[in-house]
Amino acid sequence: MAVSTASAPRRKRRDSERRLAFWLLLPAVLAVFGVILYPLARTLLISLFEVKSAVAVDTPFVGLGNYVEALSASGFWGALGRTLYFTLVSTSIELVFGLGIAFLLNAKIRGRWLLRALVVLPWAVPTIVNAAMWKGIYNAQYGALNGVLSHLGLIDSYQAWLSDPMTALNLVIIADAWKTTPLVAIFLLAGLTAIPSELTEAAKVDRAGAFQRFFSITLPLLLPSIALVLVLRTVEAVKVFDIIYAMTRGGPANGTQTISYYTYVTAFSEQNYGLGSAISFIVLLIILVLTTVYLRMLRRSEMSTL
Amino acid sequence: MKQQRNRRILGSALTYLAALIVGVGCIAPLGWLAVASISTQADIVAKPMRWWPSELHLDRYQEILFDPTSSVGASFRAAFVNSIVVGVVTVLISMVVGIFGAYAFARLKFPFRRGFLVLFLTTYMLPQISLLIPLYMILNSLRMLDSTIGLILVDCSLVIPFTLWILSNYFMTVPADLEDAARIDGTSRLGALFRIILPSAKPGLFAAVMFAFLLAWDEFMYALIFTSSDASKTIPVAISEFAGRYTTDFGLVATGGVIAAIPPLIIALIFQRQIVSGLAAGAVKG
């Protein structure tokens, strides 16, 4: 008897808490899943059919046929390879420079506020503007890159920087990294400022060298931030589309055609919706696998709270 | 001793040098864009490159911002207004919805709380392309194609997971004692949210507002497909059309780019002091 009277109010409170949570979360659920759930289901459905027109009526069921076709197309693997290269190189650049800039922004130097304000700027530039700007910078006739390099005497004549597939891909990566490195730096700076200064001070007293302090104290404590940034940037990099669309449209010689752009071309230029839908689900799967791996690694390092 | 002092001086000199390089690296490309926007076409294509235009050429700003007879200007101005409307309303909705949801995640106990939050974040991994055609059909049957309302609807689905995430992490850092004390005094849960948590979560709120606005202002693919006329076309779409049509005059693209970057730059500069602490206390701790 005593037990049940004691637990009744508790259960009541638990129920009321759940009810409140339900109503508080309802708008978010409706606004997010209300918009994406049905399209997602529809796309999954389409990926199982042969749909070769936006208004197709005759759409035979092909089961996993589209997935098989996607995985056996050389264009898919080429685009996937470029995407992985893009992801690997851009996240590495962003992480290395982002970490350096974060330390710089955290250092006690004069004019730090100015530096912080300047560093935020590239992040605020809209992607499409960023793409147009770098396209201008790389331009073969009037681009600033040609202008500066020939002023410095490093090149004799203006170069068509975006005409070589591999160079173009690297230059798009630089344009993308210019905009996103500040974001990475700010996240890492946030992580840095959260590290209690007593820890590093104590290590200083112990006469630990700067490198030792970095690797044994700062880096481990920064791991959660690094993992977070890595997840965010990897997802963005695998999905990269806007900057490709605005800068190179996949050229030259498909050199900058990433998997998202390949999906777009398949679905809209070639109107192969079944195949396009299948590829976009494969992309989703790749992103899920990558992020799960990151989070696993993170959890293993026992630093995770995500 | 002396050796150590020398090393310290060298170290700080290197730090300032690095700071200078980073600062210049951040500002130089933008500076070039701004200079191109006020240069004549002849100055832009001059070889060797001119560091500074020979004359100040503001005609393009005049055309884009004020000229009532220019169809380019009219359509750019319409796009600017649309982007502001979409950005502001998306931020407002995402913040309100985010604040309520984040409170639930941060303070209430319910089954699958953690998994649910992760589910919201997973939506961010969806390639937008995979939703385009069905979404187009939905917006069409709701008569929301080519309207700012339709764009706000889909943008909110992109932004809300972010505001939820940043805010719930920040709310968790607000000490529970404060809220408990207020609750004992008879304040309701929502009362406590508005009177206790929100005032002490300002940096988190600012960080969320900044993220939300930049995301909404930057959104391109939905706007490209779902809008078509001046009634709803946003700045990124307008710029992409600029870049397609007016490659004969890079200066015009530059001018549009500079103007398009101003609102997010202002937001970023205003909120940059808060964002580090906003993220420091919240997001990074996960």
Add this chain to the structure above:
Amino acid sequence: MEGKNLRRVQRSLIAGVAAAGLMLTGCSVTGGGGGGEAGDGTGEINALFMKQAGYSEDDYAQIIADFEEENGGDITVNPTFVSYEALHDKIVTSAPAGTYDVVLIDVIWPAEFASKGIVADLGDKFPGASKDELLSGVIPTAEYQDKFYGVPNGPSTKLFFYNEDMISEVGATAEDLDTWDGVLATAKEIKEAGISEYPIAWSWAQAEALICDYAQLLGAFDGEFTNDDGELVINNEQGVAALEWMKQTIDDGLTNPASTTFLEDDVSKALAQGETAFGLNWDSTMRDLQDPEISTIADAAGVLATPKGPNGARPGVNGAMAYSITATSVNQDAAWQFIDYMTSEETQEKYVQSSQPSWKASYEKPEVIDVNPEVFAVSEEAYADSILRPAVPNYSTVSQIIQVELQNALLGKKTPQEALDDAVEAANAELED
């Protein structure tokens, strides 16, 4: 009790969402479809146009105003303008919903749009009785399997633009530019005289523009894209010769190497800035080259029909566009009335500065010719012979394959023969599907 209530609310919400989902379900898996309707020939129609080249936005505004006035307000037209780059995908994404009644389509899309049921067969509406009054090269613009899916907005091909000052500096005249051999010889003199580092600019970026330039050169070398069986054959002698010729001009330093990143606008700019002496470009670009606000060669801009190849062939690539009625439009009669008005002899002659007319009679009228004399002077020759890009439903796939391989050869990654062999193999595999 409360928990049960909550669960009930949750359950009814889920049911509601599912019901809404079912309601949105159309008759096909894409959720769209449903046929179009003729309508009663009145009401509102939506038209999708493009922003660059041809008629300007102001031209269309005037045409629509005149049209609405003429039909007494029975039909109103809402125009929408997108960039060429966005046009195809806009037509495709809007098709299931039937947003637009009239769409402007490029000459390379009719096969795709017709076979996929996106645009409507015009039946006896076009060319109908006016067949003999139209330029014969214009009529097949939107033809696919002997049916017509659109009315051409006028003939369009790439012409040869040149800088009169530069050629006269080396003592050459327009006659020297009658053949590609003559062009190269003049270009060499211009380069050696130090007048222009790279005398020729092309639109050889990875885009349709590259195919258009190649098409015109392929024609000059007596080649064709496809054989009678519809198979791609550009790896034959003529196809390879054209590509080798292109690559050679890069190697000789006559072609601006940045051409592989250029679109038509960039070529126009290179000419307008006096950086280059020659460039192939659409007939509508004379307007820009003569505009002193953006052109430094306004007085020196010259235009000719595309130069002749070794055996005297000089077909122009057909670059016309056409107005089509979407298959999902529910107001097709009104849409037709608008298209008929836009493409009438009278309307086209009014806007001849923006686009050449489709009607034979217009080329005889002095008041029409006077508006754009340079282009009219070469039009007879330019529109006399044309080369068509392959009319196949999956043209964009085939085109992309060719673009990539052409670039591979131009960038020196493959020999022209290898590149075209690969292109033909990959493209024919696609065509068999």
